[in-house]
Amino acid sequence: MSIEVKNLNKSFGAFRAVNNVSLKVETGELVALLGPSGCGKTTLLRIIAGLETPDSGEILLNGEDVTRLSVREKKVGFVFQHYALFRRMSVFENVAFGLKVLRGRDKPSRSVIRDRVHHLLTMVQMDWAVDRMPHQLSGGQRQRVALARALATEPKVLLLDEPFSALDAKVRLELRRWLRKLHDEIHITSVFVTHDQEEALELADRIVVVNKGVIEQLGTPEEVYDHPANAFVHNFLGNVNVFHRRDGNGQPGVGFVRPHEVGLGRERRKDTDVEGTIVDVRIRGPQVAVELSIPGHEAAIEAEIARDAFKALGLVPGDPVFVDLAAVKIYAEDYTI
Amino acid sequence: MTRGTRDPVWVRITLITVTVVFFLSFLVLPLVLVFAEALAKGFDVFLAAWADPGALSAVGLTLLTAAIVVPLNAAFGIAAAWAITKFAFRGKSFLISLLDLPFAVSPVIAGLVFVLLVGSRTPFGEWLGTFGIKIVFSTPGIILATLFVTFPFVARELIPLMQAQGREEEEAALTLGARGWQLFWRVTLPNIKWGLLYGMVLCNARAIGEFGAVSVVSGHIRGKTNTIPLHIEILYSSYEITASFAVATILVFLALVTIVLKAWLETRFDRQEQGGGHEH
Numbered sequence: 001m002s003i004e005v006k007n008l009n010k011s012f013g014a015f016r017a018v019n020n021v022s023l024k025v026e027t028g029e030l031v032a033l034l035g036p037s038g039c040g041k042t043t044l045l046r047i048i049a050g051l052e053t054p055d056s057g058e059i060l061l062n063g064e065d066v067t068r069l070s071v072r073e074k075k076v077g078f079v080f081q082h083y084a085l086f087r088r089m090s091v092f093e094n095v096a097f098g099l100k101v102l103r104g105r106d107k108p109s110r111s112v113i114r115d116r117v118h119h120l121l122t123m124v125q126m127d128w129a130v131d132r133m134p135h136q137l138s139g140g141q142r143q144r145v146a147l148a149r150a151l152a153t154e155p156k157v158l159l160l161d162e163p164f165s166a167l168d169a170k171v172r173l174e175l176r177r178w179l180r181k182l183h184d185e186i187h188i189t190s191v192f193v194t195h196d197q198e199e200a201l202e203l204a205d206r207i208v209v210v211n212k213g214v215i216e217q218l219g220t221p222e223e224v225y226d227h228p229a230n231a232f233v234h235n236f237l238g239n240v241n242v243f244h245r246r247d248g249n250g251q252p253g254v255g256f257v258r259p260h261e262v263g264l265g266r267e268r269r270k271d272t273d274v275e276g277t278i279v280d281v282r283i284r285g286p287q288v289a290v291e292l293s294i295p296g297h298e299a300a301i302e303a304e305i306a307r308d309a310f311k312a313l314g315l316v317p318g319d320p321v322f323v324d325l326a327a328v329k330i331y332a333e334d335y336t337i
Numbered sequence: 338m339t340r341g342t343r344d345p346v347w348v349r350i351t352l353i354t355v356t357v358v359f360f361l362s363f364l365v366l367p368l369v370l371v372f373a374e375a376l377a378k379g380f381d382v383f384l385a386a387w388a389d390p391g392a393l394s395a396v397g398l399t400l401l402t403a404a405i406v407v408p409l410n411a412a413f414g415i416a417a418a419w420a421i422t423k424f425a426f427r428g429k430s431f432l433i434s435l436l437d438l439p440f441a442v443s444p445v446i447a448g449l450v451f452v453l454l455v456g457s458r459t460p461f462g463e464w465l466g467t468f469g470i471k472i473v474f475s476t477p478g479i480i481l482a483t484l485f486v487t488f489p490f491v492a493r494e495l496i497p498l499m500q501a502q503g504r505e506e507e508e509a510a511l512t513l514g515a516r517g518w519q520l521f522w523r524v525t526l527p528n529i530k531w532g533l534l535y536g537m538v539l540c541n542a543r544a545i546g547e548f549g550a551v552s553v554v555s556g557h558i559r560g561k562t563n564t565i566p567l568h569i570e571i572l573y574s575s576y577e578i579t580a581s582f583a584v585a586t587i588l589v590f591l592a593l594v595t596i597v598l599k600a601w602l603e604t605r606f607d608r609q610e611q612g613g614g615h616e617h
Contacts, residue, residue: 049512050512051511071508071512072515072516078509078512080505082505084508085506087506087528088527088528089527097513101510101513101514101515149509150513
């Protein structure tokens with residue numbers, strides 16, 4: 001089921017959380033809404049779900065206008081940041097909830113509900129915990145149950161609000177990969193909100209970069225990472241070294257270069273290479289982070305190169321070095337995060 | 338506790354002594370005196386005071402009042418707490434302060450307000466009188482006054498509880514297709530039930546014991562508009578001391594039951610707050 005949002009607006013008092021946003025998510029896609037906290041991404045997700053009412057604009061599911069429908073009528077699966085499991089119900093009761101509240105002809109029989117709950121819990125690898133209470137489970141386990149609960153009514157759309165942000169790093173990584181696998185297996189259209197660029201890059205088919213209620217860029221992970229549309233996107237997606245420079249027309253601007261795009265050499269290889277000094281060297285797994293100082297540039301510059309290449313150069317702190325900054329990309333506009 | 342944070346011995350002894358002396362002289366001693374006075378002329382007189390038609394009707398009226406007031410205020414308290422914690426609207430903080438009005442105003446004033454509002458000499462009271470409906474100096478007045486005096490108990494108990502629990506579970510239930518009533522019965526009510534019962538016990542205790550407001554609107558008609566506290570007061574002022582203390586023991590028993598219930602509910606409540614408990 002495709003999701004389409006047209007000219008959506010939402011304000012809380014004087015604060016514009018969502019500012020004229022239009023967006024289309026194709027059937028079967030896994031899309032990330034990525035942005036800093038307070039940028040409006042969660043509000044956008046909640047409006048799609050029907051948990052918030054937009055001030056203006058339309059929401060279409062499979063081409064059908066559902067803007068005025070209630071949450072219940074929209075039938076989307078929703079996963080909350082803090083799980084929102086029913087604390088007085090067992091894991092079984094939690095997952096069965098969406099089936100038990102169905103009325104009349106739609107209501108499945110007890111045995112159908114039981115089979116379905118067991119199937120879902122097996123899928124999320126939580127079948128062993130069917131009689132446990134939510135407070136007896138770890139964060140990662142609770143989120144798996146919450147996911148099974150959201151999928152119980154077989155929604156065509158799954159919305160996830162920072163689903164992994166309350167979990168510790170290792171569990172987060174594991175659940176992330178597992179969600180990708182699950183998404184591909186059950187043919188569902190998913191949208192998830194995150195402030196973690198790594199999570200968005202790894203998980204999503206497409207990334208929607210949001211800032212101050214506006215979509216800054218929409219594209220595949222490669223597009224937004226390698227060809228950022230503006231200074232905000234460039235800065236938000238990964239580490240950057242920042243330069244204040246004038247652009248081609250002599251206007252003041254800001255330049256960015258990612259650490260892995262900075263070249264290092266013992267000899268000058270290009271006319272544009274600048275001379276610098278190595279300040280510090282830190283090993284980061286297979287990569288080496290090199291901190292450099294360049295005359296006329298206050299902040300230290302970080303370069304990241306492969307460990308083997310660094311070994312071959314044989315550089316130590318204090319050594320002079322030629323720095324290739326040709327990859328710097330300059331943006332004219334002012335921006336703030 | 339380490340030596341460094343421990344209070345000196347004399348401080349501990351003084352505080353414990355003050356507490357115990359206060360407890361004995363202001364709580365235990367009067368309680369013992371009530372029973373001593375009630376049984377002063379023997380068990381037969383004690384039972385006779387209980388069996389007196391006036392006393393029995395006072396007990397009946399008190400129980401009737403509590404039976405009407407407690408469910409109504411429970412429903413009102415849930416509605417108010419729900420409105421305050423789940424919706425955003427203008428004038429919310431004003432509404433919260435207004436909830437405390439019955440605690441802030443003297444019960445006598447509360448009673449007088451009803452006399453001024455629906456008394457038989459007011460236009461509204463006269464109009465009601467043409468239909469044969471009498472509010473002040475009859476049972477409806479007593480129920481109204483008690484309703485007013487006891488309405489904050491449940492809401493006061495539920496508002497902080499529901500605020501702490503947030504709206505996420507309700508939102509989750511909505512996304513799973515629950516209708517309003519399903520959401521309330523299956524999600525909200527189980528989450529607040531111990532707090533609700535606790536508030537209802539307090540509300541009940543006050544409804545039974547209320548004197549001031551009820552005294553103004555009652556008219557003190559023996560066997561008709563007397564509640565237990567009013568009956569005790571009448572017996573006392575007509576020098577039937579033993580009988581008045583005998584009836585007072587009924588209130589003492591009800592108070593003891595309330596305390597036990599309250600203590601039990603508090604332990605359930607704490608367990609719920611810790612996320613524990615296997616009541617299912």
